[in-house]
Amino acid sequence: MVHVYNCHPFASQQIVQVEQEPGLVCCGGGALFVVATGGCKVEAYNVEQEGCPFICRFATMGTVKSIQHSKMGDYLVTIEEKNSATYLRAYTNWRHQAEGKARVGVRLLGHLLRGASVRGGVQMEIIEIPLSKRPVAVACCPVTGDLLVGCEDTLVLFALRRQNQQSLNQSQQILQSTSQNSSQNQAQSPSPNQNFLDFERSVILHLPKIEPKQVALCGGYVAVQMELEVLVLKLDASSDPKTQEESSDTKKTDHIDDQADFMVLPRHQELLGDVAKDCDIPVSIENTGLEDGKGQYTLSYVLFRRFTPDFFQGCSVEETQLHSLQLYPLYTSNQSVPLEEPACVFCFFSLPNAGYLYSLKGGVELLSTYQYPEKVLKAVLTDHLLHVITKSALQCFTVRCAAVAARIVDPYIDTTMKACPPCSMEVCALRIQLFIGLRSVCVDGSHVILLSVADTETPEEPERTPQRRRLKLKEHTLLTGIFLAVGIDPATTPALESFLSRPFLGRKWTISSPKETSPAGHGWNLYVVDSVSPLTLYQEMVEYSERYAETNPQAQSLRHLLSEAHLFLRASLLRTEPSEQPRNIEGEAAETLQTDTDAPAERQTAAQTDRQEVEEALRHNCAQLGDCFSRGSQKDCHLALPYYRMSGLSVTEVMARNRPLPSSPHTYGPGFLFYLKHFLFEETEQTLSQEAADDVIDIFSQSEPSQLVSVCASPSMINLSPAKTLQILIHQEDTCGVSVLLTITMATMMLCLDDLPQYTQLMERHAEMLLVYRFIEEPRLLLHGGVGGRHTHIRPTRLTRQLAKSQPGLLVAAMVALHENSKVQLEQADHIFKELGCENCLQVDFWEAMLMASSQEAVIQELLFRLVSIYIDRLTNTTSDTHLNEPHTPSRRRPLKSADDLINSCSHYGALYPWLTVLNPAHTTSSQHQEALYKLQSLLCGPSLSVGSVVPLMERLSEETLWGFSLHLLCSTRRGQYDRSIEKLLDRCPQAIIAYANHQLQDTHMILWWQKLLPELCNRTRAASDNSILLAALKETLVVVAMEMSPTDFLELIPDDGTASYFLPYLLTCSQRHLMA
Amino acid sequence: MTTKTSLLKVILLGDGGVGKSSIMNRYVTNKFDAHLFHTIGVEFLNKELEVDGHQVTLQIWDTAGQERFRSLRTPFYRGSDCCLLTFSVDDSQSFLNLGNWKKEFIYYADVKEPEKFPFVVLGNKVDVTERQVSTEEAQQWCQENGNFPYYETSAKDATNVAVAFDEAVRRVLALEERTDHLIPTDTVKLHRKPRSATSCCS
Ligand SMILES: Nc1nc2c(ncn2[C@@H]2O[C@H](COP(=O)(O)OP(=O)(O)OP(=O)(O)O)[C@@H](O)[C@H]2O)c(=O)[nH]1
């Protein structure tokens, strides 16, 4: 089914005052070109100005069979006949033919050597383009101005060359020097705006099997249309000349062999992309470009489509004829036109009863099929619309080009951020405007140019009023017929009935022809129909949509109409920005001739305000589409979110738009709830007012009570009124039973109400472990922000603050659980504790707890380092004296875990080495200091801390105190520096040496007993023979050595000056033990 | 035949400086410029005419007479309905070259039946007193070469200019009424530069 809306895309119509009956018509660059029937004259009219004033007239060299205008280069190209010979010609500088009396220069292509045009100013010039085959069709590339000529079995591509002024002057000088009567040649300097064009033959494509009817060219795309086939090829310039083997030829013969038995005629065929190679049209390429041999092209197949007349559908061969081939470029506003290739290229072609629009870039794809209600003569694709003419009407269909382009421009389309109606959305007819006897249509910008030639049998009635009425009646029956033809019975569709009863020349349709007499004067007319601006059309569509919205807001039609309107706006946004640029380049000749050049700055700002208006309209449209999807069915309801986002509406505004009327039974749509949830759960940075927050609570208690807990936890909701919410939560608990999350949420409400007893009571309803589990489920009970990504600042909730005060253990456990479940990162947790003001207490508890829980090696190392550093801080900032005046750590409470707890429960904390007890003073320090010391010692004794990494930190500790010394000793011992450690220990605290040696000098280090310790002790006792501590140590050492060594080795060890009697008992023990072994 | 568009292509050939451009200017704009540039390549002008009740668009092609522009002008001989062979009565060399011009035209225009093709011969600059070519000489040449009509013109004082063009049109129309005269149907061919063509100017 084809949607038909009765919109008014046309604003006004003018009748062009043409004297002779127009034969051919074409347009471009703001001008309309009319060739009189069978004539050799072209008349140009300005379609941009009121009344389409005459610009100029010029003669052609033969009878024009086909005419085209190229925007790039502002030239015309014709296929002409003279005395049965066919010629191809390009007319340049035609705007300078104001009088029709000036001489016209003629030359062959390539012979750019002008006489009068260079000498005496600007002259119109005709470039004759010789061809070896008869030209059948021509096309100009809208991107480059290149020319494609379709001949009987070849396609010839000519590159447009714009001649450089300087090189031209040079050639001119050479000319002058050789000129005979050079004295006369006081050459005037040529006009700088002179449009010196030339063409260079660059490629010839040989397609021996075809008979082209129409050709098209755009960028590197070449399209050729035969009677029933369309072939699109892509030419790519490449530096290395590849030999194009005609593989398709050999392949094709196989193909025919296969099918020979069946004699199958190729039926409808659609081959996309590379597969199109398999069509039975071989193409070979002949590079003819002369420039440095660079102009090498390679060829690829893009699209092939073949139709066959369907006799069963009542079609004749003649009716199944293709027409209106077009390649259409679309630039996007971030492109610098025309330096870049267009972002999209479309291919359109048409049968009498259906049109086909393909997108070629980035994968060939059929975008839309247009089912025409009646036989279409010609179709023209534009940015916004597809204009088609039938014998009796101009019809406008919507196009999907903007939907394709939008997706190329913006990768975020089709996400939760942005949306755009799909490329596959059904097309519709916006308008069927009646005309009598239409023959041809062409479009330039917003001007649609129509040629109508009335059938001779249609009698013109002299009086106007009865004619009008008759027309209206005629329209009605005709349209009814059209609808019936497409399978719609207007009688059964009230909207259509009313549509048909409306007058067609509606309020927006004004006829401003300067002379009302002309239509009656002759049987033909040339109309310039001006399109309304996309914005105006958009507004009309919005008005329509409002009518739909009243009657049936759920209707698919409403959504469709708004989507169409959306694409309209997008199309004009795509175009507005760059549209200023190409004008300057395309129509440079036009620009220089027209005296009414308004200031470019003014135009710029006008374009900007235009753009702003369209952007504003787009936001409005997105809001409406948002409404549509928010209220619609489950299907596509998620689209409410991106459309509302693009609308720029605040949540409160969106909520207001979705508020049901008090009387209606209407509830909140799934799209709206989806949007709201997304807002509450993902976008944490926007807080709602209390009123709005309470509304949200109401909405969810009605529509999705199960979400209430999550909703309450949203940071956007912090302004909600706790009392009201509490009531709702209590009700929820009554209906659905107790749940831990509900309890926590209720407790939070109590906190907000400053009802601490109630809060405590609620919090005590469940075991702490259960609470921790729920916090993992809903982290936002504790943490706001930072969930979606790290860019938003994380902060503690009110509940978190309360827990820090009343249940620090629970908070620490919860934070650890959140971290281990990847709900919070270490830095974020740090931030939270900083916010809570417990950097030095609860945070350290958290780290210690994390050490117990975590299994991630990186995290463990980081925590070990942090803890070492914090313990060192504590040691240096507290004094070892009991009476303290500590400035830094106002530690109000004891750490959650004591050193003993940690040693017992956490593997990273090692048991203190026995010799440390000798060094650690028992009661001389504060408990805090002592705890820190024990924890640090324990970490140093533990298996995980890499001692090397904390050495720099240790430097902050002096060795003066014994505990300080003990830590350094621990470090050097852990790093294996036993020799030094033994010396130091003997220096500072010899009473610990045996405990130390017993613990540390084992296994491989056993030899240190005799290699280091024994000699040390001997030396030291020699120096201080009355030192009982050293002597005792010496004795102990000797006992060990005697146990470990052979008697001979032992003998060796005894110092030369030693008293034999002193060592004798040990030697004896040694020998005895040795004997026993 | 009457419905056929009457676009008549008339081409002016002759040595550089004989006054082709001046004749065309005189005929179309009725002006004369004593200091005209040499023509480079080919230019044309249209003029609407009514001849013996026929509405006719006369397309007058002015060519560069100088030898070095030959390659620029010859491609456009094709499709001509009438050729005005022009010399200057004060320049005997230009008269002697007429035969070469005729040959060049017939060759490049690819005229199938050269005997029947309408040529008109113009002896220009009759206002000049020092003549080098006499009327009799000129008439005799026309007689011998195909009985061409001969007009003595002056672009300077407008003598016989309009008359000559009227004659050209009449000749063409007469020919069209007699036969289904056709000029060959194939298109312009490039790269056909016969070596044989003789020099016109030097
Ligand atoms: N006295 C006189 N001078 C003429 C006449 N016709 C042309 N001239 C002058 O002769 C000179 C050459 O005339 P053009 O019309 O430029 O000659 P042309 O045949 O077009 O020459 P090319 O363009 O080089 O082939 C100009 O200075 C003219 O003023 C004429 O009838 N009488």
Ligand SMILES: [Mg+2]
């Ligand atoms: Mg001249």
